[in-house]
Amino acid sequence: MARPGEVVALRHSYLRLTNHQPEVPVKKYVIERPIPGVGSQTRDELHAASARSCRALEELGPDIQWIHSYVTDDKIYCVYLAASEQLIRDHAQRTALPAARVSTVRAIIDPTMGSAATSVATTVAA
Secondary structure, three states, X not given: OOOOOOOOOHHHOEOOOOOOOOOOEOEEEEEEEEOOOXXXXXXXXXXXXXXXXXXXXXXXXXXXXXXXXXXXXXXXEXXXXXXXXXXXXXXXXXXXXXXXXXXXXXXXXXXXXXXXXXXXXXXXXX
C-alpha cells in the first residue's frame, strides 16, 4: 500500500495520494478537440495551449492527469486519466479548448497481442 504523498504507478490506474485523501480510481479518456487549422500552429502557439492546460490541471487537483495529445490538421486528440468525465469537461471549460467528444477507453490493444494470440493458439493446437 502506498504512503501519503507517494505516486502510485499509473498502470494500476491510481493518481497521487495526499496526506488526507485515499487512492482515487481513475479511467482513461480520449478527448476529441476540433480546432480548425491547429496542425498549422507554431510551436509557440502549441506551447501556449499546453501551458494553459497545465494551469487548469493544477487548479482542478490531483484527480485528473494529462498523458499526451496527438495534433492533426484540424483536431487534437488528448489522452487523460481522470476520476470522472465531468473533470474532463471542467478542464475543457477552464482552458477554452473544445471537448466535442469524450470517450472512455475500454481496452488497449497493440501489435504484441497478435503474437501472444498466435502463441496461445499454437500451444492449444499442440
